[in-house]
Amino acid sequence: MVNLGRAWMAMKHGVYTGFTSAYNTYNANNHVAELEFNFADYNTRLARYWHNRRYADNTIYHSVNRYASSYKLEESLYKHIRGLRNPIGRLVQMETAKVFGGVINYETFADGAIKINGADDQLLSAIRQLYQWSNMDMLKTLYVREGATMGDIALKVVDDTDRNRVRLEVLDPRKVHDVKFDEVGNVKEIDIRYERQNAKTGKWHEYCEFIDNDHFEIFEGGNRTDGWDNPYGFVPVEWTQHVSTTLNFGVTSFHQTRHKIDNLNDLVTLIHDNVRKIVNAKFTVSGIRPDVGTNGSPTTLSTTGDNRDNSPIIYVGDGEMKALVSPLDISGALEAALSQQKEIENDLPQLALQSIRDSNSNLSGVAIKNMYSDTVDVFGELQGNYNSSLKSATQMAISIASFRRYDDFRGYNLDSYQSGVIDFGIRPKDLFSDELTTMERIEATSIALQSTAPELMLKEIGYSPDEIQEALGRVSRSQLRQQALAIREQSNQAVASGGNIEDVA
Numbered sequence: 001m002v003n004l005g006r007a008w009m010a011m012k013h014g015v016y017t018g019f020t021s022a023y024n025t026y027n028a029n030n031h032v033a034e035l036e037f038n039f040a041d042y043n044t045r046l047a048r049y050w051h052n053r054r055y056a057d058n059t060i061y062h063s064v065n066r067y068a069s070s071y072k073l074e075e076s077l078y079k080h081i082r083g084l085r086n087p088i089g090r091l092v093q094m095e096t097a098k099v100f101g102g103v104i105n106y107e108t109f110a111d112g113a114i115k116i117n118g119a120d121d122q123l124l125s126a127i128r129q130l131y132q133w134s135n136m137d138m139l140k141t142l143y144v145r146e147g148a149t150m151g152d153i154a155l156k157v158v159d160d161t162d163r164n165r166v167r168l169e170v171l172d173p174r175k176v177h178d179v180k181f182d183e184v185g186n187v188k189e190i191d192i193r194y195e196r197q198n199a200k201t202g203k204w205h206e207y208c209e210f211i212d213n214d215h216f217e218i219f220e221g222g223n224r225t226d227g228w229d230n231p232y233g234f235v236p237v238e239w240t241q242h243v244s245t246t247l248n249f250g251v252t253s254f255h256q257t258r259h260k261i262d263n264l265n266d267l268v269t270l271i272h273d274n275v276r277k278i279v280n281a282k283f284t285v286s287g288i289r290p291d292v293g294t295n296g297s298p299t300t301l302s303t304t305g306d307n308r309d310n311s312p313i314i315y316v317g318d319g320e321m322k323a324l325v326s327p328l329d330i331s332g333a334l335e336a337a338l339s340q341q342k343e344i345e346n347d348l349p350q351l352a353l354q355s356i357r358d359s360n361s362n363l364s365g366v367a368i369k370n371m372y373s374d375t376v377d378v379f380g381e382l383q384g385n386y387n388s389s390l391k392s393a394t395q396m397a398i399s400i401a402s403f404r405r406y407d408d409f410r411g412y413n414l415d416s417y418q419s420g421v422i423d424f425g426i427r428p429k430d431l432f433s434d435e436l437t438t439m440e441r442i443e444a445t446s447i448a449l450q451s452t453a454p455e456l457m458l459k460e461i462g463y464s465p466d467e468i469q470e471a472l473g474r475v476s477r478s479q480l481r482q483q484a485l486a487i488r489e490q491s492n493q494a495v496a497s498g499g500n501i502e503d504v505a
Contacts, residue, residue: 023050026067026074031255033245040249042177049150049174052252056092056149058083061265075259077266084268085341086261087351088254094350095148095253098379098431099386100140104131113140114390119424122411126398127424129408134168142170144386147242150174151252154187155393157236159400166401168393171237177208179239181248186392187235188213196220211235232400232414238393240385253378257347264340271333274326282324349375379431387426395422 029037030047038044054060061068061081072079105112106128109119114136116127147153154171171192178191189212196207208219213234218226241250254261345351352375395417402412416422451457458468 023047024066026051026071028074031258033247033251035247039245039247045152045249046174049152052150052254055086055088055254055258055261058086058089060086075262077262078270080273081262081266081269083265084272085264085337087344087348088261090354091254091348091350092145092148094353095379095382096141096145098350098429099144099383100429102429104137104140106132113429115427115429117425117427123398123422123424126401126409126412126422127394130166130168130394130397130401133165136168139168139170140390143240143390146170146172147240147250147386148252148382151242151250151255153240153242155238155240155389157393157397157400159236159404161404164404164406166397166404166406168397179237179248181239185239185248187237187239190235190237211237231403232396234396234417236396236400238389238396240389242382242385244385253348253350253382257344260340260344260347264337264344267333267340268337271328271330271337274328275330278323278325278328286320286322349378376431380428383428387428391424391426398422 025047027047030044031051033039051060054065059065061072061077061083065071071077072081100113102113104114109116109124109127114131116124119127143153143155150173152173154173154176156169156171158167158169160167172194175192175194176190177193178189179187180189182188190210192209192211194207195204197204205221206219208217210217210219211230214230216226216228216230217224239248241248243251243253243255245251349372352372398409398412399414399417399422401409402416403414412422447457454472455468458471459465463471
């Protein structure tokens, strides 16, 4: 057990220095996932989280980002660069939607945002109660969005003994000063610190909660104010890496694409600014000698504001005016920007889903899966990370609730978490519908009905037994009508030619 009381004051100055350093300066080393660059160090993580958030909210080049000027200088970016082509906000929203997007089906959990399998009615009842106490409809979105933005996120189980309930909370990784893991990635020790206001005095102080497998300790303003033995035998925190690394701390999906995004915005901003210079051009005038004022300086040429757009008209007599603009191949520049944008989309295949929507494609889910298999694989990895962490946090919460003997949880105990009694699965959310499009279904049905095994083909398409019988019945009736019409036509032809009707039959 670490004695935080002895180390607190010595570390406190370093903590605040780290906050200031992370927000005011940029260091490229903070983004290199190697031990030698202190990737897991608190101040390094804090700087990385700040930088990633600035891409997500598109303020990376804005003065809101305190080191924007030095960052532009270090990365040799255009001084007036703006986030005109920054897809990260859209990427974060898309990843959030594809992991746990939608509405939770609390009744069965068979479909919806969180699809649970392998759980009996008793376990489903416990999960349902826990998720309702946790306001899971909101929490699931916050959980994934913050993880997609920063690269790390955590779920903490809160044992609310005053209200006789447990709940899951999103733990901001910026509050985690230190965390240690066992050999399989479970949290075995965590140091949570953040500023908190005293309800009585109104003053702010630093709050620290230290947890390991044996103890809980609380420090406020550097003083140990509470502590107790850990009755659970585990740390009730589940750490999630958005994209996993070997260092126990994750990265964002756009971790390796940031500089390409910078270069694209650099180019596009230059194009926009040069187009503006062409539209609002400055001119040089030759062939006219301006009047000289009383102070000996040239006076301005006479102007009028009678032009339709209220811009000044400059009278130059027999002189010549030339625009002060640099020649710009707009088509070539835009082509270069589109090429760079394509490169970014190749790095982030998740963005390909937008192109499907933009093209108003009528492709079925099966066809899209085959065409965009890399996109499916990327989302599958993300879903796996979050599903696994949510499952573990849920199991911890149910074990704690059963230990407290809360309602709906009395069928389990603390050992249930380790023994697998409360084991279940969370199935990945479907990225695309596997159903055929309307046109594909019509074509497939037509082919099936003309085949030698229509029942088998209709079943494969998705028809129910009743629908199959109805379809085959309609075909049979249609065939009988066609045969009757054919016989009638032949009869009419026989009568007209003087033949016998019996010959037709």
